[in-house]
Amino acid sequence: MNKAYVSYNNIISSLGFSSETVVENIHNNVSGLELMDDKNVLPEPFYSALIPSEKLEKGFQKLQPKQEYTRLEKMMTTSLNEVIQASNIKLNERVGLIISTTKGNIDALDENNPFPKERAYLNELGKSIKEFFGFNNEPIIVSNACVSGILAIAVAKRYMQQNLYDHVFIVSGDVVTEFILSGFNSFQALSNEPCKPYDKNRTGINIGEVAASVLVTNNPEKLSIEAVEIIGEGSCNDANHISGPSRTGEGLYRSISSAMAQADMSAKNIDYISAHGTATMFNDEMEAIAFNRLQLQDVPLNSLKGYFGHTLGASGLLETIVGMHSLYNKTLYASKGFETLGVSKPINVIKETTAKELNTFLKTASGFGGCNTAVIFKKIKSK
DSSP states (O other): OOOOEEEEEEEEBTTBSSHHHHHHHHHTTOOOOEEEOOTTTOSSOEEEEOOOHHHHHHHHHTTOOSSOOOHHHHHHHHHHHHHHHHHTOOOOTTEEEEEEOSSSSGGGGSTTOSSOGGGGSHHHHHHHHHHHHTOSSOOEEEOOGGGHHHHHHHHHHHHHHTTSOSEEEEEEEEOOOHHHHHHHHHTTOBOSSOOOTTBTTOOOBOEEOEEEEEEEESOGGGOOTTOEEEEEEEEEEOOOOSSOOOTTOHHHHHHHHHHHHHHTOOGGGOOOEEOOOOSOHHHHHHHHHHHHHTTOTTSEEEOOHHHHOBOGGGHHHHHHHHHHHHHHHTEEOOOTTOOSBOSSSOOEEOOSOEEOOOOEEEEEEEEGGGEEEEEEEEEOTTO
16 A cells, blocks of 8 residues: 655745744744734734735745736645645646635635635635646645645545555645634634633634645655655544534544554554644533543643634644654644643643654644544654
8 A cells, every 4th residue: 555645845824934934933932923903804802823915925926927816825826836846746647736725715705805706616716726836637625624734634645545646735725804703703712812722711712824735745755854654544523513522522532543543553652742722612622531532641732823823724734744843853842822721631731842752743633513633644764
């Protein structure tokens, strides 16, 4: 069976326009979250992490676009271009494209948006990215709430094992829009403070935006210096509620169990968990329960939402890239905002950035509609 590796990668975010810059800022405990006070968007101030528009436009124009593109399309193409160029892979029939997002060009539905409302269709987003780079194959759209980014990696790995593709490029992104903010605000889930995942004094989530890209490949000759092997994955829907997770963590429990069985690993083989950690009561509690059911309560764990906010469908891919760098930097990064445990079960939340030898990590994500995904990655010792 073909092996699958996650290789070349890029992050475009409020913390920088390269993975290395972003990880350095995380290492230095820098957050991209800022207080926003725009009553045209929301009546109350809120924290968010936005990509600087001027810097994005400058980077995008270097690609010499021939037509007009939406903000999300500019984010995605600018990020994906870095990975395509670095990998030096010819875009032939053995190369796939996966686009993962929760809402896509949802801002095309805004009253004053210059693009036609049809641009909000996800197939239009896929067509735009495909034609920009000249991919041979039709893009695969992975849109499964907030697990989309990490689920895309699992899908790409399965394509490798089925010998459908030799390489798959993944680009993931979501933008902060009035529609998304008003939706989370209607749940009374937004915080007017920087988010504090798993903390007793958390007050809700922050929404952020990001674009992230990776190459998934079966070719050991196409590995970047921080490449990892995908050794196990699983996905399960708990069918509990349209927005609330299972109170027993059943969906996440089954997803992680499947990933560990596939990887032939037990809890003691996991060096680090990159968790979802949205800083909402139900999500944080559910994760703590699931981790304890799997005897993972002592494994060092963080949520990166304190640096970027919740970047929706892009969060899983973004956090996977940071996890890859974490392995090779031999560093556990602090779960920013965490001080006092605020869940009913013990978990080992990382309070301070710490040097540690690392070989494996587990990435988890959960989302609306009961979706859950878990993927286990292993450092490639020869690199």
